Amino acid sequence: MRTFTACKVCGICEQLRLFPFYMTGKRLILITGVTRGLGRAMAELFIEKGHKVVGCGRTERSLKALSSGQGGPPEVYAVDVASDTAVKSWASVVLAKHGPPDLLINNAGVINRNARLWELDAREFDEVMHVNVRGVANMVRHFVPAMRERKRGIIVNFSSGWGRSVDAEVAPYCASKWAVEGLTQALAHELPSTMAAVALNPGIVNTDMLRICFGAAASSYPSPEQWAQAAVPFLLKLTPGDTGKSLSVPSPTG
Numbered sequence: 707m708r709t710f711t712a713c714k715v716c717g718i719c720e721q722l723r724l725f726p727f728y729m730t731g732k733r734l735i736l737i738t739g740v741t742r743g744l745g746r747a748m749a750e751l752f753i754e755k756g757h758k759v760v761g762c763g764r765t766e767r768s769l770k771a772l773s774s775g776q777g778g779p780p781e782v783y784a785v786d787v788a789s790d791t792a793v794k795s796w797a798s799v800v801l802a803k804h805g806p807p808d809l810l811i812n813n814a815g816v817i818n819r820n821a822r823l824w825e826l827d828a829r830e831f832d833e834v835m836h837v838n839v840r841g842v843a844n845m846v847r848h849f850v851p852a853m854r855e856r857k858r859g860i861i862v863n864f865s866s867g868w869g870r871s872v873d874a875e876v877a878p879y880c881a882s883k884w885a886v887e888g889l890t891q892a893l894a895h896e897l898p899s900t901m902a903a904v905a906l907n908p909g910i911v912n913t914d915m916l917r918i919c920f921g922a923a924a925s926s927y928p929s930p931e932q933w934a935q936a937a938v939p940f941l942l943k944l945t946p947g948d949t950g951k952s953l954s955v956p957s958p959t960g
Protein backbone atom coordinates (compact mmCIF):
# COMPACT_ATOMS: atom_id res chain seq x y z
CA MET A 707 0.00 0.00 0.00
CA ARG A 708 1.32 3.45 -0.95
CA THR A 709 1.82 6.09 1.68
CA PHE A 710 1.11 9.73 0.87
CA THR A 711 3.01 12.64 2.28
CA ALA A 712 1.85 16.17 1.73
CA CYS A 713 3.47 17.64 -1.38
CA LYS A 714 5.21 20.98 -0.94
CA VAL A 715 3.57 22.21 -4.12
CA CYS A 716 0.08 20.79 -4.32
CA GLY A 717 -0.54 19.68 -0.73
CA ILE A 718 -1.89 16.37 -2.03
CA CYS A 719 1.01 13.97 -2.54
CA GLU A 720 4.78 13.79 -2.71
CA GLN A 721 5.40 10.50 -4.49
CA LEU A 722 2.81 10.54 -7.25
CA ARG A 723 3.39 14.17 -8.26
CA LEU A 724 -0.29 14.77 -8.75
CA PHE A 725 0.14 18.50 -9.28
CA PRO A 726 -1.31 18.32 -12.82
CA PHE A 727 -4.37 16.60 -11.35
CA TYR A 728 -4.71 19.40 -8.81
CA MET A 729 -4.44 21.91 -11.63
CA THR A 730 -7.08 20.31 -13.82
CA GLY A 731 -9.50 18.68 -11.36
CA LYS A 732 -12.89 20.02 -10.39
CA ARG A 733 -12.41 22.90 -8.00
CA LEU A 734 -14.49 24.50 -5.31
CA ILE A 735 -14.56 28.19 -6.21
CA LEU A 736 -15.87 30.83 -3.83
CA ILE A 737 -16.70 34.20 -5.40
CA THR A 738 -18.04 37.32 -3.73
CA GLY A 739 -20.33 39.52 -5.83
CA VAL A 740 -21.77 36.91 -8.22
CA THR A 741 -25.11 38.61 -8.82
CA ARG A 742 -23.92 40.97 -11.57
CA GLY A 743 -20.95 42.02 -13.66
CA LEU A 744 -17.61 40.23 -13.55
CA GLY A 745 -18.56 37.93 -10.67
CA ARG A 746 -21.62 36.64 -12.44
CA ALA A 747 -19.78 36.12 -15.75
CA MET A 748 -16.95 34.24 -13.99
CA ALA A 749 -19.41 32.10 -12.04
CA GLU A 750 -21.28 31.08 -15.17
CA LEU A 751 -18.11 30.11 -17.05
CA PHE A 752 -16.57 28.24 -14.10
CA ILE A 753 -19.80 26.25 -13.81
CA GLU A 754 -19.81 25.55 -17.55
CA LYS A 755 -16.26 24.17 -17.17
CA GLY A 756 -17.50 21.77 -14.48
CA HIS A 757 -16.36 23.55 -11.31
CA LYS A 758 -18.47 24.01 -8.20
CA VAL A 759 -19.25 27.67 -7.48
CA VAL A 760 -20.39 29.12 -4.19
CA GLY A 761 -20.99 32.84 -4.16
CA CYS A 762 -22.72 35.78 -2.59
CA GLY A 763 -24.28 39.15 -3.28
CA ARG A 764 -26.65 41.42 -1.43
CA THR A 765 -29.65 41.49 -3.78
CA GLU A 766 -32.23 38.67 -3.64
CA ARG A 767 -33.74 39.52 -7.03
CA SER A 768 -30.48 39.08 -8.93
CA LEU A 769 -29.61 35.94 -6.98
CA LYS A 770 -32.73 34.17 -8.22
CA ALA A 771 -31.94 35.07 -11.83
CA LEU A 772 -28.49 33.45 -11.82
CA SER A 773 -28.60 30.46 -14.17
CA SER A 774 -27.09 27.06 -13.62
CA GLY A 775 -24.73 25.36 -16.07
CA GLN A 776 -23.15 21.93 -16.53
CA GLY A 777 -21.32 22.06 -13.18
CA GLY A 778 -24.65 22.09 -11.35
CA PRO A 779 -26.46 25.05 -9.88
CA PRO A 780 -24.32 27.62 -8.11
CA GLU A 781 -24.99 28.09 -4.43
CA VAL A 782 -25.65 31.78 -3.99
CA TYR A 783 -26.19 33.33 -0.59
CA ALA A 784 -27.37 36.80 0.39
CA VAL A 785 -24.35 38.08 2.33
CA ASP A 786 -23.01 41.59 2.78
CA VAL A 787 -19.22 41.14 2.78
CA ALA A 788 -18.81 44.39 4.73
CA SER A 789 -20.43 42.69 7.74
CA ASP A 790 -17.99 40.59 9.75
CA THR A 791 -20.81 38.74 11.51
CA ALA A 792 -22.60 37.94 8.22
CA VAL A 793 -19.37 36.62 6.64
CA LYS A 794 -18.57 34.64 9.79
CA SER A 795 -21.90 32.80 9.77
CA TRP A 796 -21.75 32.28 5.98
CA ALA A 797 -18.25 30.79 6.32
CA SER A 798 -19.41 28.35 8.99
CA VAL A 799 -22.18 27.10 6.66
CA VAL A 800 -19.96 26.83 3.55
CA LEU A 801 -16.99 25.24 5.33
CA ALA A 802 -19.21 22.66 7.05
CA LYS A 803 -20.90 21.76 3.77
CA HIS A 804 -17.99 21.86 1.30
CA GLY A 805 -14.73 22.30 3.19
CA PRO A 806 -12.26 25.06 2.26
CA PRO A 807 -12.32 26.53 -1.26
CA ASP A 808 -9.54 25.84 -3.75
CA LEU A 809 -9.94 29.32 -5.19
CA LEU A 810 -11.25 32.26 -3.15
CA ILE A 811 -12.09 35.23 -5.37
CA ASN A 812 -12.75 38.48 -3.56
CA ASN A 813 -14.52 40.24 -6.40
CA ALA A 814 -17.36 42.18 -4.70
CA GLY A 815 -16.78 45.89 -4.92
CA VAL A 816 -18.38 49.32 -5.19
CA ILE A 817 -17.23 52.67 -6.55
CA ASN A 818 -18.08 56.21 -5.43
CA ARG A 819 -20.08 58.53 -7.68
CA ASN A 820 -17.71 60.77 -9.65
CA ALA A 821 -16.92 63.68 -7.32
CA ARG A 822 -13.99 65.43 -5.71
CA LEU A 823 -12.98 63.93 -2.37
CA TRP A 824 -14.35 66.84 -0.29
CA GLU A 825 -17.72 66.67 -2.09
CA LEU A 826 -18.36 63.08 -0.95
CA ASP A 827 -19.94 62.71 2.47
CA ALA A 828 -18.57 60.37 5.13
CA ARG A 829 -21.16 57.69 4.39
CA GLU A 830 -20.21 57.56 0.71
CA PHE A 831 -16.49 57.29 1.53
CA ASP A 832 -17.06 54.69 4.22
CA GLU A 833 -19.18 52.45 1.98
CA VAL A 834 -16.36 52.11 -0.55
CA MET A 835 -13.80 51.31 2.14
CA HIS A 836 -16.14 48.95 3.98
CA VAL A 837 -16.98 46.82 0.95
CA ASN A 838 -13.67 46.96 -0.94
CA VAL A 839 -11.22 46.68 1.97
CA ARG A 840 -13.05 45.49 5.07
CA GLY A 841 -15.00 43.02 2.91
CA VAL A 842 -11.76 41.38 1.73
CA ALA A 843 -10.39 41.26 5.29
CA ASN A 844 -13.65 39.70 6.55
CA MET A 845 -13.46 37.00 3.89
CA VAL A 846 -9.81 36.28 4.67
CA ARG A 847 -10.51 36.20 8.42
CA HIS A 848 -13.25 33.60 8.13
CA PHE A 849 -12.17 31.42 5.18
CA VAL A 850 -8.38 31.44 5.12
CA PRO A 851 -7.72 29.62 8.44
CA ALA A 852 -9.46 26.50 7.03
CA MET A 853 -7.53 26.83 3.75
CA ARG A 854 -4.29 27.28 5.67
CA GLU A 855 -4.98 24.19 7.78
CA ARG A 856 -5.16 22.19 4.55
CA LYS A 857 -2.11 24.14 3.26
CA ARG A 858 -3.81 24.65 -0.08
CA GLY A 859 -5.68 27.33 -1.98
CA ILE A 860 -5.33 30.50 -3.99
CA ILE A 861 -6.74 33.84 -2.85
CA VAL A 862 -7.45 36.42 -5.55
CA ASN A 863 -8.26 39.94 -4.43
CA PHE A 864 -9.78 42.15 -7.11
CA SER A 865 -7.83 45.35 -7.54
CA SER A 866 -8.07 47.80 -10.44
CA GLY A 867 -6.01 50.00 -12.75
CA TRP A 868 -6.96 52.53 -10.05
CA GLY A 869 -5.15 50.32 -7.52
CA ARG A 870 -1.89 51.10 -9.34
CA SER A 871 -2.53 54.59 -10.72
CA VAL A 872 -5.01 57.39 -9.91
CA ASP A 873 -7.51 59.84 -11.42
CA ALA A 874 -9.52 62.76 -10.11
CA GLU A 875 -13.03 62.10 -8.75
CA VAL A 876 -12.38 58.49 -7.73
CA ALA A 877 -10.23 59.09 -4.63
CA PRO A 878 -12.14 56.73 -2.28
CA TYR A 879 -12.07 53.96 -4.86
CA CYS A 880 -8.33 54.51 -5.53
CA ALA A 881 -7.65 54.48 -1.76
CA SER A 882 -9.55 51.21 -1.40
CA LYS A 883 -7.82 49.45 -4.31
CA TRP A 884 -4.32 50.65 -3.31
CA ALA A 885 -5.20 49.20 0.11
CA VAL A 886 -6.17 45.89 -1.52
CA GLU A 887 -2.76 45.77 -3.23
CA GLY A 888 -0.90 46.36 0.07
CA LEU A 889 -3.12 44.00 2.06
CA THR A 890 -2.59 41.26 -0.53
CA GLN A 891 1.19 41.59 -0.62
CA ALA A 892 1.34 41.46 3.19
CA LEU A 893 -1.04 38.48 3.27
CA ALA A 894 1.22 36.63 0.81
CA HIS A 895 4.02 36.84 3.40
CA GLU A 896 1.78 35.19 5.98
CA LEU A 897 0.74 32.13 3.96
CA PRO A 898 2.56 28.81 3.63
CA SER A 899 4.53 28.39 0.39
CA THR A 900 1.87 25.94 -0.86
CA MET A 901 -0.72 28.74 -1.06
CA ALA A 902 -0.95 32.07 -2.86
CA ALA A 903 -2.51 35.50 -2.52
CA VAL A 904 -2.55 37.74 -5.59
CA ALA A 905 -4.02 41.13 -6.46
CA LEU A 906 -5.77 41.11 -9.82
CA ASN A 907 -6.56 44.04 -12.09
CA PRO A 908 -9.40 42.75 -14.30
CA GLY A 909 -8.96 45.42 -16.97
CA ILE A 910 -11.80 47.67 -18.16
CA VAL A 911 -15.14 45.91 -18.67
CA ASN A 912 -18.64 47.18 -19.45
CA THR A 913 -20.45 46.55 -16.15
CA ASP A 914 -22.79 48.55 -13.90
CA MET A 915 -19.70 49.79 -12.07
CA LEU A 916 -18.03 51.04 -15.25
CA ARG A 917 -21.23 52.83 -16.28
CA ILE A 918 -21.14 54.73 -12.96
CA CYS A 919 -17.68 56.16 -13.66
CA PHE A 920 -17.44 56.16 -17.50
CA GLY A 921 -21.10 56.85 -18.38
CA ALA A 922 -22.04 56.07 -22.01
CA ALA A 923 -18.36 55.49 -22.92
CA ALA A 924 -18.57 52.19 -21.00
CA SER A 925 -20.33 50.58 -23.96
CA SER A 926 -17.11 50.63 -26.02
CA TYR A 927 -15.47 48.13 -23.65
CA PRO A 928 -15.81 44.31 -23.67
CA SER A 929 -18.84 42.70 -22.07
CA PRO A 930 -18.38 40.67 -18.85
CA GLU A 931 -19.01 37.49 -20.90
CA GLN A 932 -16.20 38.35 -23.37
CA TRP A 933 -13.94 39.25 -20.46
CA ALA A 934 -14.65 35.95 -18.65
CA GLN A 935 -13.36 33.99 -21.68
CA ALA A 936 -9.90 35.44 -20.92
CA ALA A 937 -10.18 35.73 -17.14
CA VAL A 938 -11.40 32.24 -16.22
CA PRO A 939 -8.55 30.25 -17.87
CA PHE A 940 -6.11 32.80 -16.42
CA LEU A 941 -7.51 32.27 -12.91
CA LEU A 942 -7.44 28.48 -13.26
CA LYS A 943 -3.72 28.58 -14.10
CA LEU A 944 -2.66 30.47 -10.96
CA THR A 945 -0.23 28.52 -8.76
CA PRO A 946 1.49 29.03 -5.40
CA GLY A 947 4.43 30.42 -7.42
CA ASP A 948 2.33 33.50 -8.21
CA THR A 949 1.97 34.55 -4.61
CA GLY A 950 2.48 38.24 -3.86
CA LYS A 951 2.16 39.25 -7.50
CA SER A 952 0.08 42.15 -8.84
CA LEU A 953 -1.45 40.56 -11.92
CA SER A 954 -3.70 41.73 -14.75
CA VAL A 955 -6.19 39.73 -16.81
CA PRO A 956 -4.98 39.55 -20.43
CA SER A 957 -7.07 41.64 -22.81
CA PRO A 958 -10.05 39.59 -24.08
CA THR A 959 -9.68 41.27 -27.48
CA GLY A 960 -6.01 40.20 -27.81
Ligand SMILES: NC(=O)c1ccc[n+]([C@@H]2O[C@H](COP(=O)([O-])OP(=O)(O)OC[C@H]3O[C@@H](n4cnc5c(N)ncnc54)[C@H](OP(=O)(O)O)[C@@H]3O)[C@@H](O)[C@H]2O)c1
Pocket residue numbers: 738739740741742743744745746762763764765768785786787788812813814815816837841864865866867907908909910911912913914915916
Ligand atom coordinates in the same frame (compact mmCIF):
# COMPACT_ATOMS: atom_id res chain seq x y z
N1 LIG B 1 -15.70 46.70 -14.46
C1 LIG B 1 -14.48 47.17 -14.53
O1 LIG B 1 -14.06 47.76 -15.55
C2 LIG B 1 -13.54 47.03 -13.36
C3 LIG B 1 -12.27 47.61 -13.48
C4 LIG B 1 -11.39 47.47 -12.43
C5 LIG B 1 -11.74 46.76 -11.30
N2 LIG B 1 -12.99 46.21 -11.21
C6 LIG B 1 -13.29 45.46 -9.99
O2 LIG B 1 -13.91 44.23 -10.33
C7 LIG B 1 -14.84 43.85 -9.30
C8 LIG B 1 -16.20 43.57 -9.92
O3 LIG B 1 -16.66 44.79 -10.50
P1 LIG B 1 -17.91 44.86 -11.51
O4 LIG B 1 -17.52 45.81 -12.55
O5 LIG B 1 -18.37 43.50 -11.84
O6 LIG B 1 -18.97 45.59 -10.57
P2 LIG B 1 -20.57 45.50 -10.57
O7 LIG B 1 -21.07 45.19 -11.92
O8 LIG B 1 -21.04 46.75 -9.90
O9 LIG B 1 -20.85 44.24 -9.63
C9 LIG B 1 -20.42 44.27 -8.31
C10 LIG B 1 -20.80 42.96 -7.62
O10 LIG B 1 -20.40 43.07 -6.24
C11 LIG B 1 -21.54 42.80 -5.41
N3 LIG B 1 -21.45 43.55 -4.16
C12 LIG B 1 -21.30 44.87 -4.00
N4 LIG B 1 -21.26 45.18 -2.71
C13 LIG B 1 -21.38 44.01 -2.04
C14 LIG B 1 -21.43 43.67 -0.66
N5 LIG B 1 -21.33 44.61 0.31
N6 LIG B 1 -21.54 42.36 -0.32
C15 LIG B 1 -21.64 41.41 -1.27
N7 LIG B 1 -21.62 41.66 -2.58
C16 LIG B 1 -21.49 42.96 -2.95
C17 LIG B 1 -22.74 43.21 -6.27
O11 LIG B 1 -23.91 42.52 -5.93
P3 LIG B 1 -25.12 43.11 -5.08
O12 LIG B 1 -25.40 44.49 -5.57
O13 LIG B 1 -26.17 42.10 -5.31
O14 LIG B 1 -24.61 43.08 -3.68
C18 LIG B 1 -22.30 42.73 -7.66
O15 LIG B 1 -22.56 41.35 -7.78
C19 LIG B 1 -14.83 44.98 -8.29
O16 LIG B 1 -13.98 44.66 -7.23
C20 LIG B 1 -14.29 46.15 -9.07
O17 LIG B 1 -13.68 47.12 -8.25
C21 LIG B 1 -13.89 46.34 -12.21
